[in-house]
Amino acid sequence: MTNLELQKKANEVRKGIVTAVHSAKAGHPGGSLSAADMFTYLYFEEMNIDPKNPKWEDRDRFVLSKGHTAPGLYSALANRGYFPVEDLKTLRHLGSYLQGHPCMQETPGVDMSSGSLGQGISAAVGMALAGKIDNKDYRVYTLLGDGEIQEGQVWEASMYAGANKLDNLVVIVDNNGLQIDGKVEDVCSVYPIEDKFKAFNFNVVTIDAHNFDDIRTAFENARNTKGMPTAIVMKSVKGKGVSFMENNAGWHGKAPNDEEYKTAMEDLAKIDEALKEA
Numbered sequence: 001m002t003n004l005e006l007q008k009k010a011n012e013v014r015k016g017i018v019t020a021v022h023s024a025k026a027g028h029p030g031g032s033l034s035a036a037d038m039f040t041y042l043y044f045e046e047m048n049i050d051p052k053n054p055k056w057e058d059r060d061r062f063v064l065s066k067g068h069t070a071p072g073l074y075s076a077l078a079n080r081g082y083f084p085v086e087d088l089k090t091l092r093h094l095g096s097y098l099q100g101h102p103c104m105q106e107t108p109g110v111d112m113s114s115g116s117l118g119q120g121i122s123a124a125v126g127m128a129l130a131g132k133i134d135n136k137d138y139r140v141y142t143l144l145g146d147g148e149i150q151e152g153q154v155w156e157a158s159m160y161a162g163a164n165k166l167d168n169l170v171v172i173v174d175n176n177g178l179q180i181d182g183k184v185e186d187v188c189s190v191y192p193i194e195d196k197f198k199a200f201n202f203n204v205v206t207i208d209a210h211n212f213d214d215i216r217t218a219f220e221n222a223r224n225t226k227g228m229p230t231a232i233v234m235k236s237v238k239g240k241g242v243s244f245m246e247n248n249a250g251w252h253g254k255a256p257n258d259e260e261y262k263t264a265m266e267d268l269a270k271i272d273e274a275l276k277e278a
Contacts, residue, residue, distance in 0.1 A: 001045055003212040004278055009079060010040040011271050014241045016075030016088045018268070022261040024092035027100065030251040031145060032072030034176040034209065034236040039076035041215045042141060051081040054108045060138050061127050063112040065120025066145035066174065067101040068253070073110070074098050082109035118151025120144070121171060125157045128169035128229070139223075143172045147179030150188045155200070161229045162201030169229040170222045171202070174209070176238035178249040197231035209236035243267050 001009070013036045021027035043049070047060040064073050071091060078085045083097075090096035097106040101115030111127075114120040124142035131138050144154065161169055173193060181187050190196075194204045203225040207214035215234075222230035238252070239245025242264045256264055 003216075004275065006037075006040055006044065006212050007278075008272070008275050009044055010037045011241070011268055011275065012079050013040050013072070013075045015265065015268050016078060016085060017071045018242065018256065018261065018264045020071045020074060020088040020091040020098070021255045022258075022264075023089040024100075025255050026092055027071050027255055028068045028253045029071065029242070029255070030178070030238040030245055030248070030253075031066060031174060031176065032069040032075075033240045033242060033245065034238045035069060035072050035143060035174045035234075036075075036240065037210050037212065038143065038172060038174070038215065038234060039072050041212065041219070043076045043080045045216070046219050047141065048138070049080075049109075051077075051109065054082060058136060058138055061111045061124070061140045063120045063124040063127070063140070063142040064102055064110075064114050065124070065142050066117065066148050067113075067115030067120065069143075069145075070098075070100060070102050070115075073102060074107070077107070077109040080109075083107075117145070117148045118153035121154055122157040124169060124171070125161045125166065128161065128166040129164060131168050132164075132166065139168045139170065141170045141172065143174060145179070146173055146175045146177065146184050146190055146193070147187070149173060149190050149193070150184075155196070158197065158200040158202065158231075165201075165227045166229045167226050170219070171197070171229065171231045173231065173233045174236055175233055176209075176236040178238045178247070178252065180249070180252045182249050193233050194231075197233075201228050202231040203228050204231045204233065206233045206235065209234035210240060241268055241271060
């Protein structure tokens with residue numbers, strides 16, 4: 001896909017996120033929106049997958065380590081054809097297969113149940129190791145929050161991945177600078193993120209999370225790197241695309257009311273119009 005096509009698709013993913021969280025009257029829009037471009041690139045460009053065969057043995061795997069941003073993953077999956085986009089409105093409803101955290105038993109396209117912060121990367125490392133043992137060509141991707149990497153388990157998993165030269169693993173950190181209690185640097189600074197991953201024998205790339213040229217180059221770099229896993233540190237804007245949510249920690253985990261939903265969708269409609277003229 002061209003960058004323009006990816007931008008348009010990412011805006012659809014953002015609409016799905018806002019609609020799902022509004023319908024649920026709960027959820028995590030901020031970190032879902034900051035990662036919307038990454039979700040879009042992974043599912044529409046990077047990963048070798050088949051929506052008609054979600055359990056295909058040779059597919060690439062994705063683990064949403066920051067599982068609370070399930071609305072972003074669900075919206076990408078729906079737009080990619082794993083299930084109807086209309087079903088996003090059932091987020092967190094009783095009986096829905098789209099619950100607050102991803103469930104691999106219930107949701108098509110979800111490769112790992114997640115939500116306990118720090119644990120997703122360990123599952124991804126295990127998948128990557130299994131691929132090596134089985135001589136499979138699939139690649140494994142995992143997305144972490146910058147607040148999440150305060151968890152010690154993240155670094156145990158990273159140490160293991162680096163020591164075992166898992167070059168089929170890509171760890172992505174959504175560095176939007178905010179977590180539920182405020183600025184990451186004020187709560188418990190994780191900086192310098194890049195140096196930490198380098199210390200664990202990772203190839204490290206830092207990108208603008210909302211620039212598809214950057215994203216594309218980073219994944220090409222990861223594919224061309226042999227003998228070590230790759231960490232992509234993406235500098236992002238929490239709440240990206242919705243004016244009143246951008247860079248606002250208060251939108252980490254709450255839903256827009258009807259008036260706020262209307263404003264959010266108007267913001268995204270303006271992006272649509274701008275992209276039409278691009």
